[in-house]
Amino acid sequence: MTAPPAIELDRLTKRFGSFTAVDALTMTVNAGEIFGFLGANGAGKSTAIRMLCGLLAPTEGTGTVLGIDVSRDPEAVKRRIGYMSQRFSLYEDLSVRQNLRFFGGVYGLRGTRAREREEWAIDMADLRGKEHRLTGELPGGWKQRLALACAVLHDPKVVFLDEPTSGVDPISRRRFWALIDEMSGYGVTVFVTTHYLDEAEYCHRLALIHAGRLAAQGTVGELKEVFAGRAVLEVTAPRLSEALELLGEQDWALETSVFGTRIHVVVGDAEVGRQRITAALEGEGNPPRSIDRIVPSLEDVFIHHVEEEEARLRAGAAVDPA
Ligand SMILES: Nc1ncnc2c1ncn2[C@@H]1O[C@H](COP(=O)(O)OP(=O)(O)O)[C@@H](O)[C@H]1O
Ligand SMILES: [Mg+2]
Incomplete structure (x- = not known):
């Protein structure tokens, strides 16, 4: 029962x-x-x-x-x-x-x-x-x-x-x-x-x-499943905000967000992502200091959902006749 x-x-x-x-x-x-x-x-x-x-x-x-x-x-x-x-x-x-x-x-x-x-x-x-x-x-x-x-x-x-x-x-x-x-x-x-x-x-x-x-x-586990089949990479670079801006413009970077002095980048594949991030940042003379694959935290999950919700709201606002 x-x-x-x-x-x-x-x-x-x-x-x-x-x-x-x-x-x-x-x-x-x-x-x-x-x-x-x-x-x-x-x-x-x-x-x-x-x-x-x-x-x-x-x-x-x-x-x-x-x-x-x-x-x-x-x-x-x-x-x-x-x-x-x-x-x-x-x-x-x-x-x-x-x-x-x-x-x-x-x-x-x-x-x-x-x-x-x-x-x-x-x-x-x-x-x-x-x-x-x-x-x-x-x-x-x-x-x-x-x-x-x-x-x-x-x-x-x-x-x-x-x-x-x-x-x-x-x-x-x-x-x-x-x-x-x-x-x-x-x-x-x-x-x-x-x-x-x-x-x-x-x-x-x-x-x-x-x-x-x-x-x-x-559950926490279920919420983290939004990252199933993706990888979260934690990146540090000498010029952080420039790096964030550049990575945010890449269509292969599914999501980017800043956590203190590090950037989290969500990519489809960890290895391919790592190579792309390195190439992109080196191209701007801002080579990455480190790129580590990390276990997504609830904060990553939260940011993911908030960004999705924001996108939905923007899409809604765009078609709203009022
Ligand atoms: N009595 C009220 N009159 C007008 N706006 C309100 C009132 N109570 C809350 N709000 C607004 O509603 C929103 C949600 O507030 P609240 O429920 O207190 O959020 P939270 O508890 O998550 O911080 C806020 O923007 C707040 O300013
Ligand atoms: Mg409250």
Whole structure:
């Protein structure tokens, strides 16, 4: 038996005036999955999440969470889910325990159940012994764990986390992902946004979003398959920007992008590509210092899809009569 999907989006759209922030997103998140929602700043991640949490009415399309239509019954959705907003909405002038008590009240927890969940949350967030500390004085990583604890106090089956790790140090980030993994282990569906591409490796499946549109989705492995039958070559040359410009003009260079002081060039065949790059750069008196075939990173995948999406948008704009 397969469980019904935890979250479903069907052409979910949000427009602010004439600007489309979320553009006909269609995707499905399975129960118990850690689903990563990746995109640059302004891509539309928070807007999509806020619609799915029943906080913002969709302009068009539908969003369904645990079988509930977010447009029809946003209040029911709010009660059934956990939500950690991009700026943790903790009360800085309350203690750890007071924050937990406050959020427990918001979620309607009372009596023994409220106290049990509070104790559970303190252990989960590893804040035992720190219950009386003022929230505003906690280090970032602790605040982040407290915010997560507050979001899941009422034991929701689906949790939305909006950039939970932004601005937190790497050790705390790793620790936070271990918590997320644990939650998923006991069946909670986690929908999490991030702009740290390395964090995608922690997700079971991913959606890449660009300018409000779904650019790609799948497992990390599936997303990297766009490079099957191609090679990514990493090139260094004395004059980098000239090299980038020259390689970008070659029709055999399927894609070019710059990564710090190196250029990534996607070619059909590694050996042929290597020879062509050498010849092209030598012809300009800018011979390559190195050309190495590399395993494509998620960043390569992301750039690939963003460029494809940009090309599609340009093509769309070209035929648009308006
Ligand atoms: N209330 C609003 N009114 C007008 N534009 C908005 C509003 N909220 C978000 N936007 C715009 O929608 C786009 C997507 O924003 P957002 O969903 O916050 O992106 P992300 O979370 O991926 O950074 C941005 O261009 C943002 O400026
Ligand atoms: Mg955001």
